[in-house]
Amino acid sequence: MYQHYPINDNSYQFLTDIGTTYVVEFYKASSYFHPNCNYCSRIEAISFYPISPHKSIFDINISETIADIIRIRCQEKNGAVLYVCDSIDKKEIGRSKLFERWYNIYGGGVYHFQSSIIEYQDNISYAGLIVPIANQDAILFLEEFNLGIQYLINKEI
Amino acid sequence: MKHPVIHIKIDKPMPASIRQVLDEKKERGALYAKGDIKTIREMDKKKNVSALSNKR
Numbered sequence: 477m478y479q480h481y482p483i484n485d486n487s488y489q490f491l492t493d494i495g496t497t498y499v500v501e502f503y504k505a506s507s508y509f510h511p512n513c514n515y516c517s518r519i520e521a522i523s524f525y526p527i528s529p530h531k532s533i534f535d536i537n538i539s540e541t542i543a544d545i546i547r548i549r550c551q552e553k554n555g556a557v558l559y560v561c562d563s564i565d566k567k568e569i570g571r572s573k574l575f576e577r578w579y580n581i582y583g584g585g586v587y588h589f590q591s592s593i594i595e596y597q598d599n600i601s602y603a604g605l606i607v608p609i610a611n612q613d614a615i616l617f618l619e620e621f622n623l624g625i626q627y628l629i630n631k632e633i
Numbered sequence: 634m635k636h637p638v639i640h641i642k643i644d645k646p647m648p649a650s651i652r653q654v655l656d657e658k659k660e661r662g663a664l665y666a667k668g669d670i671k672t673i674r675e676m677d678k679k680k681n682v683s684a685l686s687n688k689r
Contacts, residue, residue, distance in 0.1 A: 499665060501661075507648075507650040507651055507653070507654050508651070508654075521654075523658055523661065523662075525661060525662050525665035525666070526665065526666070527665050527666075527668055527670070528665075528666065528667070528668035529666065560654065560655070560658070575636075576636065579636040589636035589637070590636070590637050590638075590639070591636060591637070591638040591639070592638070592639045592640075592641070593638060593639070593640045593641070594641050594642075594643060595640075595641065595642040595643065596643050596645065596646055596647040597643075597644060597645060597646050597647075598646045598647055599646075599647040599652070599655075601647060601651055601655075604636075622639070625639060625641070628648060628651070629641060629643055631648050
């Protein structure tokens with residue numbers, strides 16, 4: 477795992493062995509939940525990006541570092557994290573596999589993982605919720621996620 | 634081992650609010666890839682200002 481550090485209230489940064497800097501950002505995930513949701517304010521979406529990547533190589537330390545940042549964020553915010561993928565660049569399968577890998581490495585006994593795949597006419601939305609089992613509101617976060625899916629299904633464009 | 638997945642097909646276009654989130658992710662990814670941190674910080678600044686004015 478790489479050493480990471482916060483760069484502001486919502487972002488973290490780390491540097492890989494090949495010199496690529498990654499930014500991990502957290503932001504409000506309200507679009508994925510019912511407008512009257514009770515617990516969604518404690519569910520943040522996560523995005524991560526390489527800055528000026530030198531080249532793309534598989535590096536297990538990157539996913540371990542991001543997983544550690546998720547762990548810390550969930551603790552600090554007493555909340556859960558939403559992992560959002562899209563099919564804009566056709567890399568969504570790889571991203572949802574990353575979510576699956578996190579589940580296999582970190583899921584057992586520590587986190588609940590729940591994914592949704594919503595196939596619209598024109599695009600596919602992948603979203604996965606990562607909830608620390610130890611959180612006393614874990615079940616409520618999962619219910620909120622499921623209610624959000626129902627809301628999106630019924631929502632007008 | 635597989636985790637639980639809810640898979641649904643809907644016979645309508647993606648809601649604009651979700652599309653906006655995905656478009657923004659794509660835009661930020663492109664800016665980070667170019668190393669254009671300045672533009673990203675300006676975007677964040679504007680967003681914070683508008684979030685603050687919505688609170689009033």
